[in-house]
Each structure stands twice: as C-alpha cells, then as structure tokens.
Amino acid sequence: MKKMLFMILTFAMLALFGSAQCGAAEASHAKGPSDILVVSGTILNAQGKAVEEAELKFFVDGKEVELEEEVVTSKAGRYEAEITLPPGTLPGAKIEIEADKPSFKNTGLVVLDKIVKEDVDASGNTSYLAHHSFTLMREITPAFWIAALVLIAVYALIALELMHRTLAAFLGAAVLMTITYTAGTFNPNYVILPFEEAMQAMDMNVIFLLMAMMMIVGILKKTGVFQWMAYKAYQMARGNVYVLSCILMTITAVGSAFLDNVTTMLLIIPVTVEIALTLKINPVAFLMPEVFASNVGGTATLIGDPPNIMIGSYAKLSFLDFVQNLSLVCLIGLVFTLAYFVFMYKKDYLKAQVGDVDKMIAHLKEEYKITNTTLLVQGGAILGITIFLFIIHGALHMEPSIAAMIGAAVLMVISRVDIVEMLEHEIEWPTLIFFMMLFIVVAGAEETGLIQVIADWVKDMSGGSLVVGILMILWVSAIASAIIDNIPFTATMLPIVAYLTTSIPGAEGGILWWALALGACLGGNGTMIGASANVVTVGMAERAGYHVSFMQYVKIAAFPTAVTLVIASIWLLMVEI
Known part of the structure; x- marks a missing residue:
C-alpha cells in the first residue's frame, strides 16, 4: 500500500514538473523577439533649471503603455525609459510621450518623430533609440497662492515680532506639508512640497557648520x-x-x-x-x-x-x-x-x-x-587647524561644515568637556x-x-x-x-x-x-x-x-x-x- 502511494505521488510530481516546463516553453515561444525602444531626455523649466520628480507617460498608437516602473525625472531633470513592443511595431507605430508635474502645465501628447534603429541582438530583439527633452512652463495654481501667503505670513510674524521667529518658520513649514498631504491628496493643484523634497531642501551644510562652530566657541569660552x-x-x-x-x-x-x-x-x-x-x-x-x-x-x-x-x-x-x-x-x-x-x-x-x-x-x-591655559592652547591649535581647512576646503572639494565638524569633534575629545552639557547649554x-x-x-x-x-x-x-x-x-x-x-x-x-x-x-x-x-x-x-x-x-x-x-x-x-x-x-x- 505504501509503495503504491509512493508511486502515485511520484507520477503526480513528474506530471506537474512537465506541465510547468511546457508552460515555460510556450511562454518563451509566445514572447519571441521584440522591438525594444529606449527613450531618454531632460526636462527643464523656463529658467533652464532641472525639473525633478516630473512624471512621464508613453503611448503607442494612442494607447498608454503599461511599464513595470513609473518613469520620473532625476534631480538633474533626466529620465530614461525602456519600452518592450511586439516585433514589427517599429518604426511604423506612432509613439507619443507626455510629461506632467504639479504646478506645471501638462505638455500634452508629443510625437517622437526621430526614432533611430540601433541593432538586432542574438535573440532577434531589435533595439531603437529616441531622445526628447521638454521645457515645462509654470502654472499658477492654488498651491502658488498658498505658498506665497505662507511666506509673507512668516515674514510678517518675524518682522512684527508677533511670534518667535523659530515658531513662525516651524508653523509655516508644517502648514505647507499638511496642505500637500490633505488637499493635495485629492487635487494635485494643492501639492506644494512633498516630505522627501522638504528634507532635501534643508541645507545641512549650513546647519552642521553653525553647530560645530558653536561647540568650538563654547569650549573656548571656558578659558576666559x-x-x-x-x-x-x-x-x-x-x-x-x-x-x-x-x-x-x-x-x-x-x-x-x-x-x-x-x-x-x-x-x-x-x-x-x-x-x-x-x-x-x-x-x-x-x-x-x-x-x-x-x-x-x-x-x-x-x-x-x-x-x-x-x-x-x-x-x-x-x-x-x-x-x-x-x-x-x-x-x-x-x-x-x-x-x-x-x-x-x-x-x-x-x-x-x-x-x-x-x-x-x-x-x-x-x-x-585666562582661567584654563591648557584648554586655551588646545582650543587655539584646533581653531587654527579648522580655519586652515576652511581656507583650503575648495581645493579638497570638501564642504566647510566638515572642517568645522572635525575641529569640534577633536576638541571635544582632547578637552574632555561633557558633550551632554555642551549640547544642552552651548548649542x-x-x-x-x-x-x-x-x-x-x-x-x-x-x-x-x-x-x-x-x-x-x-x-x-x-x-x-x-x-x-x-x-x-x-x-x-x-x-x-x-x-x-x-x-x-x-x-x-x-x-x-x-x-x-x-x-x-x-x-x-x-x-x-x-x-x-x-x-x-x-x-x-x-x-x-x-x-x-x-x-x-x-x-x-x-x-x-x-x-x-x-x-x-x-x-x-x-x-x-x-x-x-x-x-x-x-x-x-x-x-x-
């Protein structure tokens, strides 16, 4: 009985394996050679600045092509998309491209009129190349007026001293992102600044430079x-x-x-x-x-x-x-x-x-x-080295904040100043x-x-x-x-x-x-x-x-x-x- 069950299971597994192979072979045969179109380009605004996170869509004979991944522009405004089409589609088909981003006017469908045949590989796939760059024009949307109002409001709160300037800026930033993820979720015309772009907007070179210099000065202050x-x-x-x-x-x-x-x-x-x-x-x-x-x-x-x-x-x-x-x-x-x-x-x-x-x-x-000569000598030496690094940082292709950070870190170590006290009282x-x-x-x-x-x-x-x-x-x-x-x-x-x-x-x-x-x-x-x-x-x-x-x-x-x-x-x- 056990032997019979074992044989039945074996035949079943062989049958399933054979079916899978057959399906794979049929799929492979059905796929066959393809036309592969690679489209690339750059998207800039009217001032010639790269437009990041612009979304692109592609159409073949009026029908949108479904791609495995969404095509968006990089920080430099560049994009590249690979489109797989049935053999013989190119060069006869009409290929169109569309670019869009909130606060910009939609380009509408643009025909790619220069599609160049590249080569045919060993599998019979035919490669084609196309290049198209866009200039996206600004569009006055509700997001424009909200951003303007928030900026003016923050300035007014600071200038009139109605609110601490840090709180005024914090409130303004929070309002912009909140509107983006509430009203902007339902209507792209209200998208002001996504969280990822907000994080990129913060210049950490400035922040780290100021913080490190505060630490250096805080230590030197202890010397009198x-x-x-x-x-x-x-x-x-x-x-x-x-x-x-x-x-x-x-x-x-x-x-x-x-x-x-x-x-x-x-x-x-x-x-x-x-x-x-x-x-x-x-x-x-x-x-x-x-x-x-x-x-x-x-x-x-x-x-x-x-x-x-x-x-x-x-x-x-x-x-x-x-x-x-x-x-x-x-x-x-x-x-x-x-x-x-x-x-x-x-x-x-x-x-x-x-x-x-x-x-x-x-x-x-x-x-x-002078209350601490040793600390003064240590701090003076480190400050001198830091300033020297400031002077040559351009030749080293190094951000100024790095020079300040290494100076502050080394001085903290050799001076043995309590880092917690420093962060709490001097920053x-x-x-x-x-x-x-x-x-x-x-x-x-x-x-x-x-x-x-x-x-x-x-x-x-x-x-x-x-x-x-x-x-x-x-x-x-x-x-x-x-x-x-x-x-x-x-x-x-x-x-x-x-x-x-x-x-x-x-x-x-x-x-x-x-x-x-x-x-x-x-x-x-x-x-x-x-x-x-x-x-x-x-x-x-x-x-x-x-x-x-x-x-x-x-x-x-x-x-x-x-x-x-x-x-x-x-x-x-x-x-x-």
Missing part, C-alpha cells in the same frame, strides 16, 4: 580668553576712550570674521558694559559701534555672518572666494565705521571719568584673566531649527513657481543690464534686510540670484553673489531687527538697564549703513568695469 582680550584693549588704550572704542570695534570685527557676529557679541557685551560703567558712560556708546563693526567684519568671510554661510553653501563658494572678493571692501567699511562712531559719540566719550588708569587695569587684570537649537524650517518654507515658494516669478521680475526690471542688476540686488537686499531679519531674506534670494547669474550677460563670474552678501549683511545694520547680532545686543543692553528703542537704533545706524552701502556699490561697479 574673550574677556581677557577686552582687558588688553583697555590696557592698550591707557585711559584714552577714543582709542579704546576703536580697539573694541576692531577686536569685534576681527572676531566676527572668524567666529560669527552673534557669538562675538555675546562674548564681548558683558565686558564692554562693565568697562563703560567703570568709566561712568552709557554702555550704548560702546555697544552700538561694536555691533555695527561686528556686521561689517562678519561680511568679509564665509563663516562670519549666517547669510554668507548660506550663500557659500548654495553657490559652492569657498572661504578664499569670500576673502578675496569681500575683505578689502569690508576693511574700507571698517575704517569708515571707526571714524564715524568716534565722531558721533565724542560727547559721551568726553564725559568718561577715567580716574586711576593703573588701578582700573589692575582690577580688569584680576577680574578677566543654539532654536537658531538651527529656525534655519531648517525656513529652508522648507522657501523651498515651497520655489517649488510652486513664486521664486521664479520674482526672478523674472528682477530680470525684466534690470533690462538685462549687469550694472542695474548689481545695484538692484545690493540695494533691494539692503532695504529688505533692514526691514526683516537678513537670514530669511537671504534664503529667499538664493534661487533668484542663481537664476540671474546665468541669465544676465557678464554675471557668470559670480558678482551678483557678492552684491547679495554685501546687501544682506551691511543692510542688516540698518535696524535692530535687521541682523541677529543686533537683536542680541539690544536684548543684553536692556537686561543691563539700558533700553534702545527701534527708532533710536535707526537714528544711530541709518546714515553709516547708507554710506557703507554706497562704498559697496562703488566697489562692485569698479570690479565689474
């Missing part, structure tokens, strides 16, 4: 070196308040070029206030010149001011590019700054009660001395999150076409003239940066300047980037909300009991801001000529 520098400034001035003001401004400007202006002001303000109170003068007479010098000095380098970090990362400009193109004009601006503020505050400086200079120097020497997380969310809000405006509309308007207003383009970007950037924080404005201008750099004759050398940097950084001096360093300075002055109103700040800073911008205008036009 910045307060010691203020003491040395007083010692060098020997009671001469005019000289003291110039030295403090110079130290602030140089420190801002290599540390960033916000950090420099946080370190220099407490010492400045104490020196001013000792001299019996209003600390604002020192603080206003310092913060102005901070923004001027920070303009000179890649890492000196957040707008420069954003510009350098977006445009792939090196540390040396900034130094070579901006340091001299910033030096001229600093010389003017020194002369102007010494003259402006001469009455306050004349009221200074210098008293016993030697006694004051002795007091400051005891109060502000300005609200600032970093603000940057990340702001990148998303601006990406939404760019993805829906708002940025391109503004860029085309600027181009039309300039009439294609490089001189007009330079002056427009410089002065519009300056005025806008004085009204709102220069960081969100710079984020908005990046894609606009990138487009104008390629579309205005003569701008290929990158001069428009320097116009944006000078306009955003120097224009930020105009009001107390124009730059982050200004906000920090006014806030710390108020905590010390010295209130500076919005109009008082404008009255002090408006004229020197205008003069530095005139200097920048002349400089840029001389470079262009």
Whole structure:
C-alpha cells in the first residue's frame, strides 16, 4: 500500500514538473523577439533649471503603455525609459510621450518623430533609440497662492515680532506639508512640497557648520580668553576712550570674521558694559559701534555672518572666494565705521571719568584673566587647524561644515568637556531649527513657481543690464534686510540670484553673489531687527538697564549703513568695469 502511494505521488510530481516546463516553453515561444525602444531626455523649466520628480507617460498608437516602473525625472531633470513592443511595431507605430508635474502645465501628447534603429541582438530583439527633452512652463495654481501667503505670513510674524521667529518658520513649514498631504491628496493643484523634497531642501551644510562652530566657541569660552582680550584693549588704550572704542570695534570685527557676529557679541557685551560703567558712560556708546563693526567684519568671510554661510553653501563658494572678493571692501567699511562712531559719540566719550588708569587695569587684570591655559592652547591649535581647512576646503572639494565638524569633534575629545552639557547649554537649537524650517518654507515658494516669478521680475526690471542688476540686488537686499531679519531674506534670494547669474550677460563670474552678501549683511545694520547680532545686543543692553528703542537704533545706524552701502556699490561697479 505504501509503495503504491509512493508511486502515485511520484507520477503526480513528474506530471506537474512537465506541465510547468511546457508552460515555460510556450511562454518563451509566445514572447519571441521584440522591438525594444529606449527613450531618454531632460526636462527643464523656463529658467533652464532641472525639473525633478516630473512624471512621464508613453503611448503607442494612442494607447498608454503599461511599464513595470513609473518613469520620473532625476534631480538633474533626466529620465530614461525602456519600452518592450511586439516585433514589427517599429518604426511604423506612432509613439507619443507626455510629461506632467504639479504646478506645471501638462505638455500634452508629443510625437517622437526621430526614432533611430540601433541593432538586432542574438535573440532577434531589435533595439531603437529616441531622445526628447521638454521645457515645462509654470502654472499658477492654488498651491502658488498658498505658498506665497505662507511666506509673507512668516515674514510678517518675524518682522512684527508677533511670534518667535523659530515658531513662525516651524508653523509655516508644517502648514505647507499638511496642505500637500490633505488637499493635495485629492487635487494635485494643492501639492506644494512633498516630505522627501522638504528634507532635501534643508541645507545641512549650513546647519552642521553653525553647530560645530558653536561647540568650538563654547569650549573656548571656558578659558576666559574673550574677556581677557577686552582687558588688553583697555590696557592698550591707557585711559584714552577714543582709542579704546576703536580697539573694541576692531577686536569685534576681527572676531566676527572668524567666529560669527552673534557669538562675538555675546562674548564681548558683558565686558564692554562693565568697562563703560567703570568709566561712568552709557554702555550704548560702546555697544552700538561694536555691533555695527561686528556686521561689517562678519561680511568679509564665509563663516562670519549666517547669510554668507548660506550663500557659500548654495553657490559652492569657498572661504578664499569670500576673502578675496569681500575683505578689502569690508576693511574700507571698517575704517569708515571707526571714524564715524568716534565722531558721533565724542560727547559721551568726553564725559568718561577715567580716574586711576593703573588701578582700573589692575582690577580688569584680576577680574578677566585666562582661567584654563591648557584648554586655551588646545582650543587655539584646533581653531587654527579648522580655519586652515576652511581656507583650503575648495581645493579638497570638501564642504566647510566638515572642517568645522572635525575641529569640534577633536576638541571635544582632547578637552574632555561633557558633550551632554555642551549640547544642552552651548548649542543654539532654536537658531538651527529656525534655519531648517525656513529652508522648507522657501523651498515651497520655489517649488510652486513664486521664486521664479520674482526672478523674472528682477530680470525684466534690470533690462538685462549687469550694472542695474548689481545695484538692484545690493540695494533691494539692503532695504529688505533692514526691514526683516537678513537670514530669511537671504534664503529667499538664493534661487533668484542663481537664476540671474546665468541669465544676465557678464554675471557668470559670480558678482551678483557678492552684491547679495554685501546687501544682506551691511543692510542688516540698518535696524535692530535687521541682523541677529543686533537683536542680541539690544536684548543684553536692556537686561543691563539700558533700553534702545527701534527708532533710536535707526537714528544711530541709518546714515553709516547708507554710506557703507554706497562704498559697496562703488566697489562692485569698479570690479565689474
């Protein structure tokens, strides 16, 4: 009985195996040779920029071809599709292609009129090649108006200080993506920014660079070196308040070029206030010149001011590019700054009660001395190596953030500073999150076409003239940066300047980037909300009991801001000529 069952099972398995082989053979025979068409191309927008994630469909004699995988464009706007057709279909069949993406006009069916026969392989398959590129035109959809409204709302909340700027940007980014995945799910005209593209929009080079530099400065702060520098400034001035003001401004400007202006002001303000109170003068007479010098000095380098970090990362400009193109004009601006503020505050400086200079120097020497020489040597060496890497990062094809990260990591290891304490107390997380969310809000405006509309308007207003383009970007950037924080404005201008750099004759050398940097950084001096360093300075002055109103700040800073911008205008036009 068992033997019989075994035989039955064996015959059944053989029958099934034979049937499978027969089916495979029939399928293979039915498939036979095929016509294989490979279609490739690139999709750009009206400004010549690659269109990513555009969907393509293919039709043969009016019937859509079902492909194994969806065909979409890459980050570079390229696509490639392989279509398998019955033998003899080509070249006689009508092959059509269609491209589509939310916020763009559908191309409609486009006939591929150039299909080239390539070869016939050993299996009898005939290969054909075709190439077709598209220009997708923008379409004003509800997503466009929503993105514009959100961008304006975020700016208004920041400028009017109705909400913390980090919360305003966070709310704006959340609204854009929520609408994309609610209304956009049912109607593609409401698709603003998918999550994947939002993540790509965040420039992590900027985020990591800022974070790493905060860590380096946080460790150096523990040595007391910045307060010691203020003491040395007083010692060098020997009671001469005019000289003291110039030295403090110079130290602030140089420190801002290599540390960033916000950090420099946080370190220099407490010492400045104490020196001013000792001299019996209003600390604002020192603080206003310092913060102005901070923004001027920070303009000179890649890492000196957040707008420069954003510009350098977006445009792939090196540390040396900034130094070579901006340091001299910033030096001229600093010389003017020194002369102007010494003259402006001469009455306050004349009221200074210098008293016993030697006694004051002795007091400051005891109060502000180096507290950790070993850590200072370690930190100084690592900072020097980091700055050297900044200088050569272009030759190494290395992002600036990598130089800052290795410097911060090594310094953390050798200094044995508690990493948890560092992350909790020295990293300005609200600032970093603000940057990340702001990148998303601006990406939404760019993805829906708002940025391109503004860029085309600027181009039309300039009439294609490089001189007009330079002056427009410089002065519009300056005025806008004085009204709102220069960081969100710079984020908005990046894609606009990138487009104008390629579309205005003569701008290929990158001069428009320097116009944006000078306009955003120097224009930020105009009001107390124009730059982050200004906000920090006014806030710390108020905590010390010295209130500076919005109009008082404008009255002090408006004229020197205008003069530095005139200097920048002349400089840029001389470079262009």
